[in-house]
Amino acid sequence: MSELSRTERRRRTERRILEAARGLFAERGFERTTIRAVAQAAEVDPALVMQYYGSKQGLFGAAVQVAEPPAAGAGPEEMIEEVLGSLGMKLGELSPSSLAMMRSMLTHPEAAASVRAVLGRQIDRIGESLSGDDARLRAALMTTIMLGVAVGHQLLELDELRDVSPEEVARLLRPCLRALSES
Amino acid sequence: MSELSRTERRRRTERRILEAARGLFAERGFERTTIRAVAQAAEVDPALVMQYYGSKQGLFGAAVQVAEPPAAGAGPEEMIEEVLGSLGMKLGELSPSSLAMMRSMLTHPEAAASVRAVLGRQIDRIGESLSGDDARLRAALMTTIMLGVAVGHQLLELDELRDVSPEEVARLLRPCLRALSES
DNA sequence: TCATTCGCTCAACGGGCGTTGACTCAACGA
């Protein structure tokens, strides 16, 4: 017999809804994901989703909450390794939350804004490690490069990038980023 | 007094609808673009759009028809310049048709398939110019790099890439692609 | 024990969507 307090049950239900939402948003994007589908995946009534998250947009906002890596700025070389490392994470185990954000970034204004904010912070961080008057531009290019690889691999699922280890990709991309950090 | 044959008027109307559709698909993506909005932009009744293109999907299919560049395979260096040149086109004057395709590629299955096909052909083309057993992988990375830059610039409209000339971007990206072609 | 809280469901609403079939009327061909 399950002996769970009311608040504990509620917390679990809330989490179950949120995880179902993350999965569906990551897979189909904002527009193609319906409250009804989320509710069904969470084995719950659609009205409950509304009650907990207010609106579909509220649910999406809760689903894409993403923690920023701390990452103190250092020299260019360490920064490159750090960026490549985050790719390693991106290629293997990018969180459903981040995938949900990326999946909708081209068609949902709020998702686009979130991505711009995240990328903006990464550009700042990389830019601090670079010198030269076009440091920001080069930082932006490095960031979009990583974005492109992540999109091609995780979202478009290009055949050529399937079954490739993150290390292999990092090895090939390293000289590429170095060239960009030294120009 | 306008003296236009019936077939000529029809042709123009059809074009007007198609161009309105391209613009809206490029701007908002497949799901957020409604037949009604296209019809209004083309100053036409929604039913006429259906009559000409059969369905919303048919309209989208007609809107994203894109011609492939001929581009004979050559040495790595020429290939890099060619890729960077296509970026020049991408940064400045990427066709509404291509933008429509890219805008929806993460959320609309048919658009994703089109993009995969286009990128696949580009990967083939680049791969032929490279040597080594991981030529295809490196070609895929070069392609996703260009995709990332195009997405960041054209679709996400990152501040850092705004007001940057295609030549400047090409100059910074060139050593980057060279590094990838020589590894 | 019993009134109260509250997690959760049920049924419905209003609206926008893609899509359809009947209709209008100007251009056309004989």
Add this chain to the structure above:
DNA sequence: TCGTTGAGTCAACGCCCGTTGAGCGAATGA
């Protein structure tokens, strides 16, 4: 000139969506 064609419109259908308010019933606490 006159019947026919066909470009374009109009009104509506049916569906699915996000969202809402009333209600149920088990856990809660005095």
